[in-house]
Amino acid sequence: MVVSKKALAYEERRLERLEQNKKKLEELNLTKLSQALHTTISPKPSPMKKVKPRVPRQPVDPSSVRRSSRVADKPLPNYKEIPVEPLGRPRSYNYRRRDLSNRVYASDEDREYAIEKADELQSGLDPNFPSFVKPMLQSHVTGGFWLGLPVQFCKTYLPKRDGTITLVDEQEEEYDTKYLALKTGLSGGWRGFSIEHELVDGDALVFQLIEPTKFKVYIIRVNQAEDSNN
DSSP states (O other): OOOOHHHHHHHHHHHHHHHHHHHHHHHHTHHHHHHHHHHHOOOOOOOOOOOOOOOOOOOOOGGGSOOOTTTTTSOOOOOSOOOOOOSSSOOOOOSOOOOGGGOOOOOHHHHHHHHHHHHHHHHTSOTTSOEEEEEOOHHHHSTTOOEEOOHHHHHHHSOSSOEEEEEEOTTOOEEEEEEETTTTEEOTTHHHHHHHTTOOTTOEEEEEEEETTEEEEEEEOHHHHHHHHO
16 A cells, blocks of 8 residues: 555654653653542542431439429429319309391280380389389390490489499399499390390380399290280
């Protein structure tokens, strides 16, 4: 195979450049440095994180807890729930109030009959003790349970300041209520009296003031009118 002169000349120049480059590398000592770096530097494996075994917690013995010297000779406290005794006299609120959306209204005839009977009862009371008749409305016996009293009666006979007024029923049971002088009516406590005696719309009550802050209360049931008409 015949090689041209140009090819031989190119090969000779390439070999000369390689030889020159080799000499430069040896002068700079880069070859040995590259080999050293390659042999000394190697990736280290990442260490695995050691996990400590989980030890279950043991229940603490209350007797082993350090206590103050001031209470060391006293028995350990008992944190169990203790039932609280209700204050005052227990009431029987088994009577279920009518839902406000299902109110039952007394007829005008039955309402008038109950008022008539209450007027008859009032006429037989001792006139030395002032009294008045109060027909029951829905607002008195459901919902807000607010009982407004006759304004003139309150101004004449009742205290000028807020206080407690006691209601005594026909079985001599007493019920304390909150009297608001400015509004001339009963608020707190009246709800309990109303529920306890199962008052409904149309009932007529007679209030007789037997003491400065105590009423005797007589109840005329609206259903008595219904029974008498049958």
